[in-house]
Amino acid sequence: xxxxxxxxxxxxxLTVTNKKIATMLIAMFAxxxxxxxxxxxxxxxxxxxxxxxxxxxTLINLLKQNSLTPVTWFNWGQHVASNPSLIPQxxxxxxxxxxxxxxxxxxxxxxxxxxxxxxxxxxAIQNAGAPKPKIYRAPYGELNSTIRxxxxxxxxxxxxxxxxxxxxxxxxxxxxxxxxxxxQNGQVILMHDGIINTNNAIxxxxxxxxxxxxxxxxxxxxxxxxxxxxxxxxxxxxxxxxGGGTGTITVRARGTSGQEQIQLxxxxxxxxxxxxxxxxxxxxxxxxxxxxxxxKFINDATxxxxxxxxxxxxxxxxxxxxxxxxxxxxxxxxxxxxNGHSEWLNCNGxxxx
Ligand SMILES: [Zn+2]
Numbered sequence: 001x002x003x004x005x006x007x008x009x010x011x012x013x014l015t016v017t018n019k020k021i022a023t024m025l026i027a028m029f030a031x032x033x034x035x036x037x038x039x040x041x042x043x044x045x046x047x048x049x050x051x052x053x054x055x056x057x058t059l060i061n062l063l064k065q066n067s068l069t070p071v072t073w074f075n076w077g078q079h080v081a082s083n084p085s086l087i088p089q090x091x092x093x094x095x096x097x098x099x100x101x102x103x104x105x106x107x108x109x110x111x112x113x114x115x116x117x118x119x120x121x122x123x124a125i126q127n128a129g130a131p132k133p134k135i136y137r138a139p140y141g142e143l144n145s146t147i148r149x150x151x152x153x154x155x156x157x158x159x160x161x162x163x164x165x166x167x168x169x170x171x172x173x174x175x176x177x178x179x180x181x182x183x184q185n186g187q188v189i190l191m192h193d194g195i196i197n198t199n200n201a202i203x204x205x206x207x208x209x210x211x212x213x214x215x216x217x218x219x220x221x222x223x224x225x226x227x228x229x230x231x232x233x234x235x236x237x238x239x240x241x242x243g244g245g246t247g248t249i250t251v252r253a254r255g256t257s258g259q260e261q262i263q264l265x266x267x268x269x270x271x272x273x274x275x276x277x278x279x280x281x282x283x284x285x286x287x288x289x290x291x292x293x294x295x296k297f298i299n300d301a302t303x304x305x306x307x308x309x310x311x312x313x314x315x316x317x318x319x320x321x322x323x324x325x326x327x328x329x330x331x332x333x334x335x336x337x338x339n340g341h342s343e344w345l346n347c348n349g350x351x352x353x
Contacts, residue, residue, distance in 0.1 A: 042185025043217025045226035046071040051193030052079050052086035063093050066206035070094035070229050072219050074137040077101030077121035087128035096125055098133040107142045114150035134221035159224035161190035167198045176201040181208050186225040252282050252309040260306050265294040290314035293353040297328050297345035306345040311353050318353045325352030
């Protein structure tokens, strides 16, 4: 469907001079964003298993140098017990989580055996000064109902990964970089602490993610998905290098075809453009605005419609169907023809929050 929303009319009224200034401002903002991590199209989970090791300090320095933080460490309990002083260093660049105490194959373990492995690792990690783990990554990716139950009873979400870098299996630095390049918003990659090819991949992984405005995130302990760093991770990890922290805007939306594009416009400035999939996804940027926020559908065509579930701005959830400003929903025979109160954008137009 076709309609010129008020937003578009306003844009057309811009003079050439104003457009140039606007372009310059956007370019300046982009430079700032690249430097400070201000704009994130999404978050990915950068994870390292099996540490701490004699390599941990080197790896942490590489992560810091390349601003590839925060990361998640899935620590091997025996290694924690022999290197407890490395845990505070790990906490300085991320979160420390559970990867079992002796790293055994557990598919045939009893509930008690699994529980013992996981609780011993929790104890070693906490003894070294880290908060109680909330996530368990299964060695070898071996999960079953017994393992999941034992983990859940210890307050641990059991997970594996979305993408395996295969660094444990001799993958080249280029292959590790390439695996990381497949990461999409919310996904988590498996890497390891103690592998030289992984160390050598860090700079390029960071550069590639930055080019796509994908930011390292923490892992949500309720579902194993990568999300924005909260800045409230652990007692020792007071600094979140993700920037912002409290000031984020999250948009939850999907499209009917998976080709729909939306933009987040804050106080008349476009701060992000996202392509939707047919399933709901959360898109997050670092921005402290709590009003003057538009979610705008920009590429309407046959069979394309956008459904916006809600946004979260300044920590407050605002449902799309509670908003009266909606120039993109088809109501009363026209785009934006009614009083809003809809999750839908059937035409190019915006929901105002
Ligand atoms: Zn492992």
